Amino acid sequence: MQVFSGNTKICIQCKGYRRLCGLRRCLLSSSSIYRSKAVSLVERGYIEGSTPPTVIVGERGYPLVRVYFGVPPGIKGEKASFYDNPNEWIDKLNLEDVIDLRSSLILVAMHKLNVYTVPMIVNVELLLAGVSLKPVDTEVVVEKFIRKSILLDSIVPPLGPSILARNIRVTGNPNLPKRLEKIIDDDLRAFDAVIELYNDGTDFYTIARAFSLGLLGLKNNRKAVPTRWSITAVDQSIGNHLLSALKLNPPISNTLVFYNKNLYNKYLVILAPGTYRAIWIEVWHPSSAFNPSSKIEYLVVEEFPASRYTVMDGGYIAARTSILEYLHKMNRQAKVAIIREILPQYI
Secondary structure (H helix, E strand, C coil): CCCCCCHHHHHHHCCCCCCCCCCCCCCCCCCHHCCCCCCCHHCCEEEEEEEECCCCCCCCCCCEEEEEECCCCCCHHHHHHHCCCHHHHCCCCCCCHHHHHHCCEEEECCCCEEECCHHHHHHHHHHHHCCCCCEEEEEEEEEEEEEEEEEEECCCCCCCCEEEEEEEECCCCCCHHHHHHHHHHCCCCCCHHHHHHHHHCCHHHHHHHHCCCCCCCCCHHHCCCHHHHHHHHHHHHHHHHHHHHHHCCCEECCCEEEEECCCCCCEEEEEECCCEEEEEEECCCCEEECCCCCEEEEEEEEECCCECCCCCCCCHEEEEEHHHHHHHHCCEEEEEEEEEEEEEEEE
């Protein structure tokens, strides 16, 4: 029997997916306590709905992975887009609402594929549906359940039940950003493609899905990338691009302080005059996710010149991008301190 070791400093760095403790599955995962209301709809053997779009590329067994497309049964058209639009959830949904919403989004998977074959083997219409600007109608014949519970993750929004599909058919027409259509056909390095799409105003999540599905990069080197990795890679690429220009700017003249709270997380950002460098401090309260201990635990990430980090953390990389965007608009640079406080109610 696997027993929790109590090393919470490892837990808050791992956040359930890096397997730093050596176990195959995180014992602190909350997925087993949630059961989707949509399970009964799947048990009928057939579902139809519009993918918002939602795409998840797994990482277990890499380079043999599963590619999942999210479908909310019975939900079609623009209404489906709300199921995978985190920007629209802010100040509208609490954590329980987000879990309830996402629990109704069924993840439809095919058999495992090598990451290098995903861009070639997966139906083109299905790949394009994954990066569509609008929801795309989809029909699924169910083979069996992979997982009936909800999976709570530290990087991507909560994941609903997953099924193995006997057949997936796209019945709607994907609508892609014009620049993305062109780049998919071009022979362009993935980093350059990400920056070109970003500069053109393409939504971050659309870029991340395209990156994850292997639609970007030099044509002979394209491959699918697990979703967690792709989100961090796109965030880091955009951040490094902004930082390269930012270093030429003068420092801000006054200290700026920002505060916000959302979904049982509190954020404090301090920008101070000086040459750019950054520190990220996570404060995990007792009994919060990944801290089952009775004392507060901390994770500290420091960034030095040349984008060197003491710890690679997806949460920091995402926050860093937003702050660099803000400084870029000001044509200034600054010393940055970000404090994230995770409350016990956060799961």
